[in-house]
Amino acid sequence: MSGYNALAEVYEWLISDVKMAPAEFAASFDDVLNLLPPNAHVLDCSCGTGQLAVGLAGRGMHVVATDASEAMVRRTAELSEQFRAPVRTARADWQELPEHFDDDTFDMVFCVGNSLHHAEGARGRVAALESMSRLLHRGGRLVLTSRTWELVRARGSRLEISDRLVRRNGRDAVVVYRWDIAPNWEDEHHIEIAIAQLDAAGSVLARSELLSSWPYRHEELEAELRRVGLQTELSTFNLEAENYMVVASKA
Numbered sequence: 001m002s003g004y005n006a007l008a009e010v011y012e013w014l015i016s017d018v019k020m021a022p023a024e025f026a027a028s029f030d031d032v033l034n035l036l037p038p039n040a041h042v043l044d045c046s047c048g049t050g051q052l053a054v055g056l057a058g059r060g061m062h063v064v065a066t067d068a069s070e071a072m073v074r075r076t077a078e079l080s081e082q083f084r085a086p087v088r089t090a091r092a093d094w095q096e097l098p099e100h101f102d103d104d105t106f107d108m109v110f111c112v113g114n115s116l117h118h119a120e121g122a123r124g125r126v127a128a129l130e131s132m133s134r135l136l137h138r139g140g141r142l143v144l145t146s147r148t149w150e151l152v153r154a155r156g157s158r159l160e161i162s163d164r165l166v167r168r169n170g171r172d173a174v175v176v177y178r179w180d181i182a183p184n185w186e187d188e189h190h191i192e193i194a195i196a197q198l199d200a201a202g203s204v205l206a207r208s209e210l211l212s213s214w215p216y217r218h219e220e221l222e223a224e225l226r227r228v229g230l231q232t233e234l235s236t237f238n239l240e241a242e243n244y245m246v247v248a249s250k251a
């Protein structure tokens with residue numbers, strides 16, 4: 001189960017400026033989007049608040065957006081209406097995707113913004129990747145972005161408090177991450193995220209959520225992609241960078 005329902009209403013305080021604007025978020029994937037045919041069919045299978053899905057729809061693609069969190073799916077549908085950019089939405093866990101869509105439906109599947117670590121261990125991850133792979137046409141591509149979990153684990157358990165106020169919708173907030181790093185890679189880890197909004201009168205409104213996480217090494221991810229019939233075409237993995245992108249195509 002995803003624990004993002006409480007975070008959905010304050011999710012913009014967690015994302016970067018680039019992700020706030022649908023067109024800009026989509027443009028950050030220009031290199032892979034340029035590989036798509038006109039009117040491509042694309043799926044964002046952990047859509048969050050929908051900026052990527054809406055940005056893709058704004059380019060004329062046929063876009064489906066799914067997420068395990070009902071509240072996230074609702075926010076995506078609202079954003080789609082606001083931008084008049086049609087996005088079909090559904091609440092679906094990755095493993096449920098084949099119940100919603102036929103095999104070979106999409107030209108590209110996106111699983112971005114550090115989502116896959118919420119799949120339960122190696123078994124859950126492979127099941128999730130298997131679903132994504134099934135839905136792709138032959139030659140279609142999975143685009144996945146990830147934290148560099150090797151770095152996260154090396155830093156150990158810690159409290160991370162934003163060193164600046166984050167301003168969204170005219171409101172400032174302090175963002176806090178509590179990383180609970182388990183002894184072994186394969187153990188369940190926890191990340192507690194708190195957003196404390198401050199108003200001019202000094203009141204504090206806090207929202208927080210405790211999330212489960214199963215980090216993975218880049219090399220494990222590569223092997224798991226191969227297991228589900230996906231061939232890595234590009235990986236920006238670099239042990240010194242916080243995040244990386246993998247693009248893998250269906251053989």
Ligand SMILES: C[S@@+](CC[C@H](N)C(=O)[O-])C[C@H]1O[C@@H](n2cnc3c(N)ncnc32)[C@H](O)[C@@H]1O
Binds near residue numbers: 046112114
């Ligand atoms: C860190 S957010 C990323 C959201 C968005 N892709 C972005 O880049 O801002 C992770 C998302 O994955 C979703 N998620 C977590 N577990 C999931 C699962 N098992 N199936 C589908 N979505 C899941 C969460 O609900 C959340 O919206």
